[in-house]
Amino acid sequence: MDVLIVLMPLALGMGLLGLLAFFWSLRNRQFEDLDGAAWRGISDDD
Amino acid sequence: MTSLATDFTSFVRHKDGLAAIDLAVDGIQCAGCMTTIEKGLRTEPGLVSARVNLASKRVTVSWQDGRENPQGVISRLDEMGFRAYPFATDKVESAEAREERRLLLCMGVAAFAAMNVMLFSVSVWSGHETQMPAEMRDLFHWISALIALPTAAYAGRPFYESAMRALRAGAVNMDVPITLGVVLALAMSVFETLNSGEHAYFDGVVMLLFFLLIGRYLDQAMRRRTRDTAGHLAALRSETAVKFIGEHELSEVPISAVAAGDLVLVRPGQRVSVDGVIEAGRSEIDQSLVTGETRHQPVDAGSSVYAGTLNITGALRIRVARASEGTLLDEVEKLLARATESRSAYVQLADRAARLYAPVVHVIAASTFIGWMLFGLGWQPALVIAITVLIITCPCALGLAIPAVQVVAAGALFRRGVLLGSGDALERLAAVDTVVFDKTGTLTLPTASIANAAEIGLCDLHLAGRLALSSTHPLATVLAKSAKANDPLQGVTERPGFGLEAQHAGDRIRLGSAAHCGGDARADAAITAMTASLAERYPDASFITYRRAEHIVVFAIAQALRPDAVEAMAALRGLGLDLSILSGDRPAPVVKASAALGIEQGTADLKPAGKIAAIEALRAEGHKVLMVGDGINDAPALAAANVSMSPASAAHLTQNAADAVFLGDRLGPVVDAIRISRRARRIMIENLWLAVIYNAIAVPIAIAGHATPLVAALAMSGSSIIVTLNALRARG
Numbered sequence: 001m002d003v004l005i006v007l008m009p010l011a012l013g014m015g016l017l018g019l020l021a022f023f024w025s026l027r028n029r030q031f032e033d034l035d036g037a038a039w040r041g042i043s044d045d046d
Numbered sequence: 047m048t049s050l051a052t053d054f055t056s057f058v059r060h061k062d063g064l065a066a067i068d069l070a071v072d073g074i075q076c077a078g079c080m081t082t083i084e085k086g087l088r089t090e091p092g093l094v095s096a097r098v099n100l101a102s103k104r105v106t107v108s109w110q111d112g113r114e115n116p117q118g119v120i121s122r123l124d125e126m127g128f129r130a131y132p133f134a135t136d137k138v139e140s141a142e143a144r145e146e147r148r149l150l151l152c153m154g155v156a157a158f159a160a161m162n163v164m165l166f167s168v169s170v171w172s173g174h175e176t177q178m179p180a181e182m183r184d185l186f187h188w189i190s191a192l193i194a195l196p197t198a199a200y201a202g203r204p205f206y207e208s209a210m211r212a213l214r215a216g217a218v219n220m221d222v223p224i225t226l227g228v229v230l231a232l233a234m235s236v237f238e239t240l241n242s243g244e245h246a247y248f249d250g251v252v253m254l255l256f257f258l259l260i261g262r263y264l265d266q267a268m269r270r271r272t273r274d275t276a277g278h279l280a281a282l283r284s285e286t287a288v289k290f291i292g293e294h295e296l297s298e299v300p301i302s303a304v305a306a307g308d309l310v311l312v313r314p315g316q317r318v319s320v321d322g323v324i325e326a327g328r329s330e331i332d333q334s335l336v337t338g339e340t341r342h343q344p345v346d347a348g349s350s351v352y353a354g355t356l357n358i359t360g361a362l363r364i365r366v367a368r369a370s371e372g373t374l375l376d377e378v379e380k381l382l383a384r385a386t387e388s389r390s391a392y393v394q395l396a397d398r399a400a401r402l403y404a405p406v407v408h409v410i411a412a413s414t415f416i417g418w419m420l421f422g423l424g425w426q427p428a429l430v431i432a433i434t435v436l437i438i439t440c441p442c443a444l445g446l447a448i449p450a451v452q453v454v455a456a457g458a459l460f461r462r463g464v465l466l467g468s469g470d471a472l473e474r475l476a477a478v479d480t481v482v483f484d485k486t487g488t489l490t491l492p493t494a495s496i497a498n499a500a501e502i503g504l505c506d507l508h509l510a511g512r513l514a515l516s517s518t519h520p521l522a523t524v525l526a527k528s529a530k531a532n533d534p535l536q537g538v539t540e541r542p543g544f545g546l547e548a549q550h551a552g553d554r555i556r557l558g559s560a561a562h563c564g565g566d567a568r569a570d571a572a573i574t575a576m577t578a579s580l581a582e583r584y585p586d587a588s589f590i591t592y593r594r595a596e597h598i599v600v601f602a603i604a605q606a607l608r609p610d611a612v613e614a615m616a617a618l619r620g621l622g623l624d625l626s627i628l629s630g631d632r633p634a635p636v637v638k639a640s641a642a643l644g645i646e647q648g649t650a651d652l653k654p655a656g657k658i659a660a661i662e663a664l665r666a667e668g669h670k671v672l673m674v675g676d677g678i679n680d681a682p683a684l685a686a687a688n689v690s691m692s693p694a695s696a697a698h699l700t701q702n703a704a705d706a707v708f709l710g711d712r713l714g715p716v717v718d719a720i721r722i723s724r725r726a727r728r729i730m731i732e733n734l735w736l737a738v739i740y741n742a743i744a745v746p747i748a749i750a751g752h753a754t755p756l757v758a759a760l761a762m763s764g765s766s767i768i769v770t771l772n773a774l775r776a777r778g
Contacts, residue, residue: 011162011165015158015161019155019158023151026147026150026154031150032099032101033100036077036098036101039080040080
């Protein structure tokens with residue numbers, strides 16, 4: 001069961017990483033225009 | 047009409063040598079428009095950036111200070127085919143946006159915590175089968191506590207704050223049992239963990255918060271979307287005024303830049319955008335948006351005019367009494383304040399459920415505790431069981447039961463062109479049994495058209511339309527638009543106040559007043575006879591005469607009924623509603639409209655106070671009244687009714703007084719609003735019963751002491767999912 005010493009921090013760390021990514025995207029106003037963002041990805045010019 | 051460049055500098059924000067402005071843009075439909083606008087604007091020299099927000103249909107443009115001006119950007123957009131108007135984000139709007147961000151943040155934190163706590167909980171549950179050592183279980187509980195406690199402290203704040211507000215006001219809402227459940231469950235779990243107990247409910251608490259926050263966030267997002275659209279409409283309709291900035295110098299400015307004491311010029315055909323007194327000029331004004339009266343009112347120096355009226359014949363110089371915010375009749379303002387106060391405090395379904403739910407659940411939990419004590423169990427295990435009862439009764443399903451339906455139904459209404467202003471409007475709409483309509487601008491279209499178009503030859507209509515293109519008179523504008531004319535006749539002369547004249551294919555053609563087209567006894571008699579017969583059929587019409595050589599036609603220009611008015615009235619009657627009309631117009635047009643629509647009760651000549659009295663009388667008889675109106679004179683009546691709607695063409699003040707605004711030329715959205723809200727209310731009650739049934743099963747298990755954290759987690763998510771799925775049926 002020694003593997004838990006590695007696995008537990010790893011799992012928590014990954015979760016924390018996700019949370020930080022969420023904070024980052026919120027701060028960068030990624031959720032302001034959900035309709036536009038969907039279309040920007042597929043427009044050919046920029 | 048000459049057009050002055052409008053001065054929009056009051057909307058520009060300056061920062062670090064850059065200037066920026068937010069524009070509401072009409073006509074953004076798809077991603078294509080987004081690219082067109084952004085690419086089109088980027089070619090402008092001096093512009094730094096242009097970014098379209100497709101969700102809110104707005105564009106933020108910034109440029110280097112001094113190298114561009116707002117009017118330039120707006121006319122560039124105009125060339126591309128998009129009508130734009132600047133707007134200033136108001137305080138309410140930015141507070142809403144902040145609240146939405148905060149809820150999203152709380153939801154994200156709760157989601158992170160729910161996933162990670164579950165990681166340990168699942169291990170502990172499966173550990174029961176595989177004999178996990180007690181030390182390991184305690185360690186996992188401690189780690190769960192480390193995640194759950196800060197999460198609950200942070201992500202639970204929206205609930206704690208709302209519960210505190212309710213308690214301070216001496217009321218109980220659904221957040222009170224939620225808060226109590228969260229706090230007690232956490233306290234008990236910490237206590238259990240300290241004593242190396244077997245059961246801790248950290249996972250349940252965090253999951254509860256996560257589910258509830260999803261509901262809150264969606265609700266807030268829906269509300270903001272509605273408000274954005276409403277604000278957008280307001281910005282696009284925002285009027286400008288032509289202000290004297292010097293003795294002989296004019297500047298066109300947004301209405302927010304006009305102050306009391308300023309002198310403004312209103313040309314014929316323009317809408318008056320301020321309240322004030324006429325200093326010079328003589329004209330007729332159309333007050334239909336203010337009083338519902340369709341007959342034009344003569345005015346001259348010294349007369350008072352109000353925002354929203356339409357200037358018909360002559361240019362007016364108006365000394366502003368009050369501008370922008372305060373543009374309305376004193377009387378209306380006072381009545382509005384009183385009517386809003388008198389609106390009985392409606393108790394929302396959710397709060398009524400909470401009032402029932404909270405005492406029942408707390409009594410059950412207390413009796414469980416006392417029961418187990420009497421049964422001989424120690425106070426500690428008895429308390430643990432009592433708290434599991436509180437946790438399992440699951441404010442989760444109850445907390446979601448109503449908001450989930452509200453979100454789905456508000457979304458369905460949004461797609462049908464109804465913007466709901468207040469959250470409980472749905473429930474009040476569902477209870478309605480009487481619908482009261484204003485006539486002018488509500489049952490009829492806000493813009494006039496040719497009432498007797500079917501009887502007029504296409505050739506006459508076309509030629510009259512081409513002649514009318516040369517005038518800015520409102521009646522001529524309507525005629526030109528109805529005839530779809532686009533090539534003005536050459537050599538047109540205008541006799542102000544009388545009409546137009548031109549030569550065409552050897553004939554003398556004339557358009558205007560009876561006097562302008564008459565002149566000989568035979569023609570005068572013909573015009574009088576035609577006008578009299580038309581006046582009988584179209585009592586609310588204005589008349590305009592057309593003469594080509596000896597051939598005479600009279601056009602009756604009136605506000606036609608909305609295209610689906612008859613069907614909409616039939617549909618409303620089909621829903622079992624009583625219909626009536628309360629109008630400020632003269633009796634004849636009201637009788638005609640009510641006859642056409644099959645509405646038996648119609649009252650004319652009503653002042654705003656009369657409309658309120660009529661609605662209060664209906665309410666005193668126990669009726670639940672929906673008022674639909676658009677005029678400034680309707681605003682107090684809208685506030686006095688149980689629930690109210692107004693078309694998007696309504697005066698600003700009126701829209702603010704209404705619970706919902708509907709878009710487009712049709713009355714269908716009114717029918718949809720009642721149908722969908724009734725269905726939504728039915729589903730809300732179903733959901734509450736589902737929650738009751740769930741509790742009837744779960745509570746005995748908890749009282750018996752068999753509610754382990756695994757059972758609690760399954761029960762909570764299961765019931766929440768059932769309630770949410772049922773709510774989806776409200777799309778209908």
